[in-house]
Amino acid sequence: MTLELAAEVGYAGLNIEAVARRAGVGKHTIYRRWPSKPALLLDALSRVWITDLDYDDTGDVRADLREQFLRSAPALANPPIGPVYRGLIAEAQTDPALRATLHERFLLTVERRTLDRITRAQHAGELVAGVDLEFAAEVLCGTLYYRHLLSTRPIDEGTVDALLDMFMAAYGTTR
Template sequence: MPDTPATPRRRGTVRTQELLSVTIDIAARDGYAGLSIEALARRAGVGKHTVYRRWPSKSALIFDALSHVWTTDLDYRDTGNVRADLREQFLRSTAALSEPPLGPLYRAVIAEAQADPDLRAELHQRFLATVEQRTLERTTRAQRTGELAADADLTFPTEVLCGALYYRYLLSNRPVGTAEVDALIEMFLAAYGTRS
């Protein structure tokens, strides 16, 4: 029996994934500045209209490409132990940021965002705010279970908790590993943890 032809929707999904993979390859090699809709279309062997139908701008394209390789790594696993969950999440994120394709690509977007307010706003909305929100949700659940002080407003502490690792990774040449993650979580728990 002959294979059933792929539906247009299926072909479109596959093509989108292919274009995102090519985007990651180009950006990892040439940086954000070297990425263009034209370069993507040429490298992927498609017309520019095929790309523009999916993404109206280069920034929309690059953020979808980042999501393609990283979004699931922003999710917390809830084991019922906030220390273990923060540690596992931060180590996973640190590993992702330390290796291609995500690390170089994310650094390139951060660098470009310094001179592009719209790109910076989109970076915050689609990634940094997501990291902060998911961490706040996890720490808030820990408040409800009695692991963290119930009367503490954890909004700013959570921002600091997340930001410390990103700062160290993006703006210094100091290591970000198990020891650093453990020390950061210990500081947070010393300030907001409860004794059972």
Template sequence: MTTSHPQRGAARTRVITQAALALAQEAGYAKLSIEAVAARAGVGKHTIYRRWPSKGLLFLDSLLSQNEPDLDYPDTGDVLADLRRQIYAAVDLLGNPPWGPLYRALIAEAQHDPAVAAGLNERFIRPQADKTVARLKAAQEQGQISRGFDLNLAMAVLSGPLYFSLLITQEPTTHDYVDRVLEALFAGMEPRH
């Protein structure tokens, strides 16, 4: 009878996910294969498939488990400054290697693999959206945002232009662009006296 060793399993998982990320950075996600990851990690393919039923789910886990970014919102009492600070951090992270190209590849994979889409939404997109809405709600309760403004819509209006530049035009998302998006959004959310 064999007993499982959680530390050994965690170490093996780390080796596999690091191998997947390294190979994705070297050759691109499209050329990533379970066979290549297994060879780099020094494990059998069955070891990988037992934990991740697809290349996309392995890549999702690899990217989101490696030093997950701290994209929490500060609450300084100035919602605009807090949003600006957090969004600057996000665009700096997603606009540059290694996260930028890998995150775009993950979004692309999510378009074809419902399990990857669900995992990405559950582990990254939804938590970030919830943090944004919570920060906006606090500002709304403090009178910094119109009481009647739909905060989920504010989240969509805020993230849409950022994803558009990241995924569609692939132009650098500058801090100036973020400022312009925030200015446009807040023009519609200001309390009416």
């Protein structure tokens, strides 16, 4: 309900009072659980987004990364997640606590799940052995977030394929 309201009125237009009205409760009920609009929205986002970040493991790391990136891109670009997430990112630039929370609850989660998937691929022999893949996971995720948050360029199949081609050229065992 919170994300739907945010999609209707925009991040800046959303306030606790409107959420309370929509929920049919007093604003103090909302404030008891969530001390601020960002806290409320972070919780709402985590309920619909984090559950969709798990990678398939088909034995083909490139295909699994591709499927996940193409599945995630529309969620980041469209309501209800996209506009709310962009609003939180913007607010986090002047709120160090929110920035740390966003990093811990969302960005690190995405990076860790990506790292887990590519590490399994490394152990299976799909990727070069003995290479630290932590930075690679950050670059894979960061490229898509950069495009989504700071660029007007799309995250489409061509973008994802080019990113994965570079990744596989650098880390794949069939170079």
